[in-house]
Amino acid sequence: MASGIRDRVAIVGMGCTRFGERWDAGPEDLMVEAFAEALTDAGIERDEIGAAWLGIFFDEQSTGKSALPLSVGLRLPNVPVTRVENLCATGTEALRGAVYAVAAGACDIALAMGVEKLKDTGYAGLPERTKGSFEDLYLPGSTAPGAFAQLAAAYAARHGYPMERLREAMAHISCKSHENGARNPKAHLRNRITPAQVLGAPMISYPLGVFDCCGVSDGAACAIVMTPERARALGKRDFVTVKALQLAPSNGVEMGHQSWDGSYTLTTRLAAQRAYAEAGISAPREAIDLMEVHDCFSITELVVMEDLGFSDAGRAPYDVLAGRYDRDGAIPCQLDGGLKCFGHPIGATGLRMAYEVYLQLLGRAGERQLPAPALGLTHNLGGIPNRNVASVAIFGVAS
Amino acid sequence: MGWLEPGGTRAPSGARAICNWDEDALTLAVEAGRECLRGAAAPPQAVTLVSTTLPFVDRSNATLVAAALDLAPETQTLDVTGTLRAGTTALAQAAGRSDGLRTLVIAADARTARPGSAQELEFGSAAVALLVSSAKPSGQQSALADIRGVAHLSADLVDHYRASGEAFDYALEERWVRDEGLAKLVPDTVRMALERAAVKSSDVQHCVLPVAPAAAQRLLRSLGLDQAQLADALREDCGDSGAAHPLLMLAAALEAAAPGDHILLVGFGQGVDALVLSVPRDREAPPRPQLAAALARRREEGSYTRYLAHRGLLDVDFGKRAERDNRSAQSVMWRKQRQLAGFVGGRCAACGTVQFPKSRVCVNPACRHTDTQADFRLAELAGRVKTFTEDWQAFAPRPPAIYGNVEFEGGGNLLMELTDTEAGEARIGMPVRFVFRLKDVDNLRAFRRYFWKATGV
Numbered sequence: 001m002a003s004g005i006r007d008r009v010a011i012v013g014m015g016c017t018r019f020g021e022r023w024d025a026g027p028e029d030l031m032v033e034a035f036a037e038a039l040t041d042a043g044i045e046r047d048e049i050g051a052a053w054l055g056i057f058f059d060e061q062s063t064g065k066s067a068l069p070l071s072v073g074l075r076l077p078n079v080p081v082t083r084v085e086n087l088c089a090t091g092t093e094a095l096r097g098a099v100y101a102v103a104a105g106a107c108d109i110a111l112a113m114g115v116e117k118l119k120d121t122g123y124a125g126l127p128e129r130t131k132g133s134f135e136d137l138y139l140p141g142s143t144a145p146g147a148f149a150q151l152a153a154a155y156a157a158r159h160g161y162p163m164e165r166l167r168e169a170m171a172h173i174s175c176k177s178h179e180n181g182a183r184n185p186k187a188h189l190r191n192r193i194t195p196a197q198v199l200g201a202p203m204i205s206y207p208l209g210v211f212d213c214c215g216v217s218d219g220a221a222c223a224i225v226m227t228p229e230r231a232r233a234l235g236k237r238d239f240v241t242v243k244a245l246q247l248a249p250s251n252g253v254e255m256g257h258q259s260w261d262g263s264y265t266l267t268t269r270l271a272a273q274r275a276y277a278e279a280g281i282s283a284p285r286e287a288i289d290l291m292e293v294h295d296c297f298s299i300t301e302l303v304v305m306e307d308l309g310f311s312d313a314g315r316a317p318y319d320v321l322a323g324r325y326d327r328d329g330a331i332p333c334q335l336d337g338g339l340k341c342f343g344h345p346i347g348a349t350g351l352r353m354a355y356e357v358y359l360q361l362l363g364r365a366g367e368r369q370l371p372a373p374a375l376g377l378t379h380n381l382g383g384i385p386n387r388n389v390a391s392v393a394i395f396g397v398a399s
Numbered sequence: 400m401g402w403l404e405p406g407g408t409r410a411p412s413g414a415r416a417i418c419n420w421d422e423d424a425l426t427l428a429v430e431a432g433r434e435c436l437r438g439a440a441a442p443p444q445a446v447t448l449v450s451t452t453l454p455f456v457d458r459s460n461a462t463l464v465a466a467a468l469d470l471a472p473e474t475q476t477l478d479v480t481g482t483l484r485a486g487t488t489a490l491a492q493a494a495g496r497s498d499g500l501r502t503l504v505i506a507a508d509a510r511t512a513r514p515g516s517a518q519e520l521e522f523g524s525a526a527v528a529l530l531v532s533s534a535k536p537s538g539q540q541s542a543l544a545d546i547r548g549v550a551h552l553s554a555d556l557v558d559h560y561r562a563s564g565e566a567f568d569y570a571l572e573e574r575w576v577r578d579e580g581l582a583k584l585v586p587d588t589v590r591m592a593l594e595r596a597a598v599k600s601s602d603v604q605h606c607v608l609p610v611a612p613a614a615a616q617r618l619l620r621s622l623g624l625d626q627a628q629l630a631d632a633l634r635e636d637c638g639d640s641g642a643a644h645p646l647l648m649l650a651a652a653l654e655a656a657a658p659g660d661h662i663l664l665v666g667f668g669q670g671v672d673a674l675v676l677s678v679p680r681d682r683e684a685p686p687r688p689q690l691a692a693a694l695a696r697r698r699e700e701g702s703y704t705r706y707l708a709h710r711g712l713l714d715v716d717f718g719k720r721a722e723r724d725n726r727s728a729q730s731v732m733w734r735k736q737r738q739l740a741g742f743v744g745g746r747c748a749a750c751g752t753v754q755f756p757k758s759r760v761c762v763n764p765a766c767r768h769t770d771t772q773a774d775f776r777l778a779e780l781a782g783r784v785k786t787f788t789e790d791w792q793a794f795a796p797r798p799p800a801i802y803g804n805v806e807f808e809g810g811g812n813l814l815m816e817l818t819d820t821e822a823g824e825a826r827i828g829m830p831v832r833f834v835f836r837l838k839d840v841d842n843l844r845a846f847r848r849y850f851w852k853a854t855g856v
Binding site: 122123125128133134136137138139140141142143145146147149150151153154157203204205206208251252253254255256257258259260261262263386 | 718719720722723725727728731732735738739752754755756758762763764785786787788789790791792793794795799800802803804806807810811812813814815816822827828838839848850851
C-alpha cells in the first residue's frame with residue numbers, strides 16, 4: 001500500500017506576482033518577479049535547484065511550449081525542466097511534479113512555476129481555442145461561463161431551490177471574495193461590491209452576471225520544495241509540508257452517461273476523498289482551517305462546498321448566506337480574494353492558491369491573517385463540469 | 400423597405416417562410432426527407448436532390464443528405480439544379496426510370512432576394528420530399544398517387560436568371576413572361592399530358608400552377624378550368640419556394656385529394672413540364688397531414704436587420720469571438736462520417752448503454768467493456784434537457800447561444816446546441832427532438848459544416 005505524500009516534502013519558499021492586467025510585463029517578467037521572491041524566501045541559490053516544472057495552459061499567448069520559457073527566462077543551470085498542462089489544475093500539476101521528484105529522491109531541491117499571460121489576446125475573457133479536431137465537429141461553441149452556468153440551472157432543479165434565491169447566495173460568494181481581495185495588495189480587483197451590484201450586473205451566461213465571473217489577469221506564482229529533513233538541516237524552522245496532493249480527471253461519465261445530472265462536480269468529490277485519506281483527515285469540517293477553491297464562477301464555489309464535504313447536500317446556499325465561508329466564518333474560503341479577485345492566469349492559479357495557504361500557515365498574511373491555522377486546502381477544477389480535471393491539495397505547518 | 404415605393408403600390412400580406420441562420424437548402428432537404436421516410440416500408444435506393452440554392456456547387460449535396468438520413472452506402476445520389484422546373488422533371492424521371500430504383504425526390508430551395516426587390520416579398524424557403532417508385536409497390540402499401548401522363552417542352556425563354564456565383568436573381572418583366580411565356584407555352588404541354596393520361600381537363604380536381612396569381616388565372620381560363628380546381632399556391636403562409644414549389648403544392652394537393660381525384664402538375668422554367676397524377680381509388684389511407692404541422696411550427700422573425708444579417712446581406716460586427724478559425728479536419732469528418740452526418744452513436748452490447756460519440760470503451764462506469772458498441776442512430780430518439788445556459792459571450796449568429804446537456808431516451812448524454820429556441824424558453828426537463836443543422840461556417844475556406852442540434856418539441 002502506497003504511503004502517499006503526507007509530510008514527505010516541505011515548501012520552503014514561495015513567490016507570487018501582483019496579478020492583474022500586467023500590460024507592463026510579459027511572461028518572462030512575471031516569472032522573474034515570482035522567482036526572486038521565492039528564492040529570497042527559501043534562502044537558497046538559483047543553482048541549487050535540481051529540477052523544475054513549468055505550468056502553462058495557453059502556450060499560444062507569448063509564452064511558448066516546452067521547458068524553454070522557464071529555463072531561458074530564469075537562466076536556470078540547464079537542469080531538467082518539464083512543461084506540464086492539465087487545464088485549470090496546471091499550477092497544481094506543476095507543484096505535483098516538483099513534490100514527487102523530491103519525494104522520490106530524484107533531486108534535492110525542485111521548483112514549480114506557474115505562469116500565464118492572458119492579456120495579450122486582445123479581448124476580454126479566455127481566448128477561443130480548438131476543443132480538438134473531432135470535438136470541434138460536434139460540441140457547441142461554448143464558453144467557460146456558459147459551461148459552468150449550467151451547474152446553477154441543474155443545482156436549482158435538483159434541490160428545488162428557487163433561482164432567485166440561488167443567485168442571492170452566489171452574489172454573497174462574490175461579495176465575500178471582493179471583501180477579502182480588497183485587503184490583498186497582490187489581487188487584481190480590490191474593490192468592494194454589494195449584492196445589488198452583483199444581481200443587477202449585465203448577464204454573461206444565464207444565470208451568471210459579470211460579477212459572478214472571475215477576472216481575467218496575468219500572473220505567476222512559484223514554490224521551492226525540498227525534504228523536511230533537508231529544510232531542518234538548512235536551519236529552516238518556518239516551512240509547511242504537503243499533506244496531500246490528489247488529482248481526479250473525468251473519464252467520460254459526465255459527458256456521456258446519464259448518471260450525472262449536471263448539478264455537482266464528480267471529480268472534486270473523488271479528489272477530495274483521496275486527499276483526506278492521504279492527509280489522514282477523517283473529519284474535514286473540523287480539521288481544515290481555510291481553503292482556496294476554484295471559484296472561476298460563483299456557482300462553482302457554491303457547489304464545490306458540497307463536493308468537498310463542507311456543506312451537506314442541498315445546504316450550500318444556506319451555509320453561504322449564513323457566512324460559514326466568510327473570513328470570520330467556520331471555514332474561511334478565498335481569504336486572498338480567490339479567482340474572483342486574482343483572475344485566472346491558468347498556469348499560475350493553483351500555485352497562487354498554495355501561496356495564500358502558505359502565508360496563512362506561517363502567519364505572514366498581514367491583515368488577512370487567521371489566528372494560528374494548522375491545515376489549509378486548495379482545489380482546482382480544470383475544464384468544464386462536463387469534462388474536467390480536479391485537484392485537491394492539503395498543506396499544514398511542519399510538525 | 401417601404402420607403403422605396405412611397406405610393407405603397409406593393410401591399411405585402413401574409414407570411415413568408417425563411418430560414419433560421421443554421422438552415423439552408425440542404426438542412427431543409429434532410430428534414431423533409433426524414434418526414435417522408437417516417438414509416439416508409441422500405442428505404443429509398445436513390446436520392447435526387449433538386450434545388451437552385453445548394454450550398455455546394457461541386458460536392459454532392461445529395462450524398463450528404465443521404466448520409467444525414469443514414470441511408471445505405473449503395474444509395475445512388477444526384478443533385479439536379481439549374482431551373483425552377485427541375486423538381487417536376489426529376490419527379491417525371493424518377494417515375495419513369497427503367498432500373499426500378501425507389502427514388503427519394505427531395506426539392507428544396509432556401510431563397511434570398513435583393514433587399515427591396517419584388518422577389519423579397521414573394522420568396523419563401525421550403526423543402527418537400529416524395530418517395531417514388533417506377534414499379535408497382537409490392538405488399539399492402541398502395542401509392543398516394545400514380546403518374547398517368549407526362550409531357551415536356553424545352554424553351555429558352557428567360558423569365559429570370561441567376562448567373563454562377565451571383566447572389567440574386569434578375570427578373571424580367573412580369574407581363575411579358577405571363578403573355579409571351581406562360582400563356583403561350585404551358586397550355587399545349589398540359590393538353591399533351593392530359594391526352595397521354597386520358598384525363599379530361601374537366602376531370603382535374605387539383606391544378607398545381609406554381610406561377611404568379613394573374614398568370615395562374617389566365618392559364619386557368621385558357622385550359623378551360625375554373626377557380627375551384629386551382630390548388631393552393633401557399634402564397635399567404637409560405638411564399639414561392641422556387642424549385643421546391645411545384646412539388647410542395649403537389650404535396651398539399653395530395654393531402655387534400657380524395658381517392659379517384661386527378662391532379663395536374665405544372666413546372667415552368669426554360670420550358671414546361673406537365674404531369675397528370677391520379678389518386679388510386681383503392682388508396683388505403685391519405686398521406687399523414689404534414690404541411691399544416693410544418694407551417695404551424697413557425698417562429699416569427701421580429702427583426703429585419705437580423706434577417707438581413709443571417710442571409711449575409713448586412714455586414715454585422717459579431718465581435719472578436721467570431722474571428723475563430725473554423726477549419727474542419729476532413730480526415731476526421733470522413734473517419735467519423737456516420738457519427739457526424741447520421742448522428743449514429745454506440746450502444747454497448749454488454750450493458751445496453753447508449754453513447755455519443757461511439758467509443759472503444761463503454762462509458763458506463765459499471766461496465767467499461769472494450770469494443771462492445773454497435774452503431775446506434777440517435778437522430779430519431781426523443782431527448783430531454785438536463786442542464787442549459789443562455790450564453791451571451793459565445794459567438795452566435797443569433798445570440799444568445801443556448802446549449803446544454805441533453806439526455807437521450809433510453810440513456811446517453813451529450814452537450815448540445817439548442818436551436819430554434821429563444822432566450823427564456825429553455826427549461827430543465829424540456830422534451831426535445833433532433834434536427835440536422837449548419838454548425839459552423841469556415842469563412843477562410845468557404846466551407847460549411849453540419850451537425851445535429853436539439854430543439855423543443
